[in-house]
Amino acid sequence: MKKLIVLFSQNLIFINGGFISSVRSLTQIPISLRLLTTSTATQVASTSVPSSSSEEEFDMASHIIQEKDLLKKSPNGGLRILDLIDHGYLEPDAKLYNQLLNKCTQLGRIKEGKLVHTHFMNSKFSHYLVIQNTILNMYAKCDCLDNAREVFDKMPVKDMVTWTAIITGYSQNDKPEDAILLFPQMLRLNFKPNEFTFSSLLKAAGSRTNEREGEQIYGYCLKYGYDSNVFVGSALVDMYSRYEKMSEAHFLFNQLQDKNEVSWNSLIAAHARKNEGDKALKLFQEMKRNNFDPTHFTYSSIFSACASTGSLEQGKWIHAHMVKSGQKLIAFIGNTLVDMYAKSGSFNDAIKVFNRLIKPDVVSWNSILTAYAQHGLGIKTLQHFEKMLKTGILPNSVTFLCVLTACSHGGLLEKGEHYFKMMKEKYKLDPEVSHYVTMVDLFGRAGKLDHALSLITKMPLEPNAAVWGALLGACRMHKNMELGAYAAKRVFELDPFDSGPHIILYNIYASGGEWDKASKVRKMMKEIGVKKEPGCSWVEVENSVHMFVANDQTHPEKDKIYKKWEEISERIKEVGYVPDTSHVLLYVDEREREAKLQCHSEKLALAFAITKLPLGSTIRIKKNIRVCGDCHSAFKFVSLVLEREIVLRDTNRFHHFNRGSCSCGDYW
Secondary structure, X not given: OEEEEEEEEOOEEEEOOEEEEEOOOHHHOOHHHHOOOOOOOOOEEEEEEOOOOXXXXXXXXXXXXXXXXXXXXOOOXXXXXXXXXXXXXXXXXXXHHHHHHHHHHHHOOHHHHHHHHXXXXXXXXXXXXXXXXXXXXXXXXXXXXXXXXXXXXXXOOOOHHHHHHHHXXXXXXXXXXXXXXXHHHHHXXXXXXXXXXXXXXXXXXXXXXXXXXXHHHHHHHHHOOXXXXXXXXXXXXXXXXXXXXXXXXXXXXXXXXXXXXXXXXXXXXXXXXXXXXXXXXXXXXXXXXXXXXXXXXXXXXXXXXHHHHOOHHHHHHHHHHHHHOOOOOOHHXXXXXXXXXXXXXXXXXXXXXXXXXXXXXXXXXXXHHHHHHHOOOHHHHHHHHHHHXXXXXXXXXXXXXXXXXXXXXXXXXXXXXXXXXXXXXOOOOOOOHHHHHHHHHHHHHOOOHHHHHXXXXXXXXXXXXXXXXXXXXXXXXXXXXXXXXXXXXXXXXXXXXXXXXXXXXXXXXXXXXXXXXXXXXXXXXXXXXXOOOOOEEEEXXXXXXXXXXXXXXXXXXXXXXXXXXXHHHHHHHHXXXXXXXXXXXXXXXXXXXXXXXXXXXXXXXXXXXXHHOOOOOOEEEEEOOOOOHHHHHHHHHHHHHOOOOEEEEOOOOEEEEXXXXXXXXXXX
């Protein structure tokens, strides 16, 4: 016979020389443990345990349970604490099941959670509604929605917590339709939704395009008197902003009498999603004036807004504010910060932030890989990818998209083919359309147009306009008029109203001297109402963004800007710059072609920046379309003559001009 000795002393339960758990008073000791004692005073109690063949496995001197050991496994693969119950060492207790399930939920230990679930269902407490709700909540929060729904459907009795848990589970795991379909069923059974139910339903409605659903749920919020509730109100603000009804979102926000950080974050995030960085920053400042402390979600939204506009100085100011406020650089905010610095052209700062992350996750690595790829550092992208694999972090589809993009921008054809194959064969990831677009671009840039076309025809997915657009862009680069026309036809069938492919086809014909065909493309655009997106460039000076278009006559300092560019143009011509008039695809004489070249928006932005920024400082310019070859050549000469680093971000990538060369190696 083996004895189990239990000693209660102040804050600890002492069993055979070890501590089983920490408690503050005897009343907090779980019932299951108290049942093993003969007195509530500090004393020794003995319980006889029958000898058995499995007794060796339950030597209590080596099976001490502490709070941190609740989910410790036993040699047979189960949970130690459940085995103790099965062998009679512990009396089963409802509170203990609840504690175990909550621990599984907190740590995401779904395998152990299933063991506890099974054990609970075989216990005398299996009818306890509170614990059934805990089980349902565990599955929902651990993204096991099929298990959650099975538990929900089998529950003989449900309460409002049950319905809210399953609705929230669907809403938070990107299954909004399932969440919304449960709402009328719940109402028919006379359950009254609460603030948490409505918050989850509004989140689900906001992720769908059916605005009527959201408006109907809003009606029920009014009916039950939750429209002014801060949680429901914040969800309403978020929902209407996702419907792009910003006036309604602002109205609801202003109607909230008791705002909190979530309310402010909802509106700030909405403007960040719409790339309205100035409005997001204005709200951020207003939030602080109203004595609300920004959270990690606030900073993440602001950094995203700055990234979309490339507002480096404002992003730096927000970063400094975050550091000063004592916020830690946790993974998800660090990821947006890396993205912000990378997209603002400050690549070294992006690297510094990444290196300071305590525990980079796959999103962190994807952010830095994207930064390397966008800045044209193909080889370093691949080196960091291999480094990531050595850390044990598994790549996902986004990771491979970063790697393939780096190969495409760097002309690394063989490497690209290798990693595309690795993605499918080693990591069992099915390529998405975006991966095929990148591979078509990779083959196309390398001049392997036949390989690109073959890949498209063999795709297991239906090629979309982006796939054919990548081939069309390659045809423009390599002046393949026949294949370009074929690719353009496919694009027009799938997306006839996108101006980009029409302009590319026009450029292919115009550069080949086929002016009749080029004019037909223009005529077709006019007939179907497709308008060319005007090229524009912008530069940030002293926290103000200055935007330019070609032949800009609206800037208040236009005379000074044009004069400065004339001076710069003369200087770079002296060291070898020759205007490449082939990039002016208009049927005009050579002199007029050259004149038009000198009025491109990025050149005007550069001239303005030179007049405003201190000597030696880096000039950062953004452009909404691809930089033309002549401007690319001119910027290389400017960086040489003026001894200035120029960072130009266009729709495809970053170009770092320094000492007469570009980081892209003239391959873009």
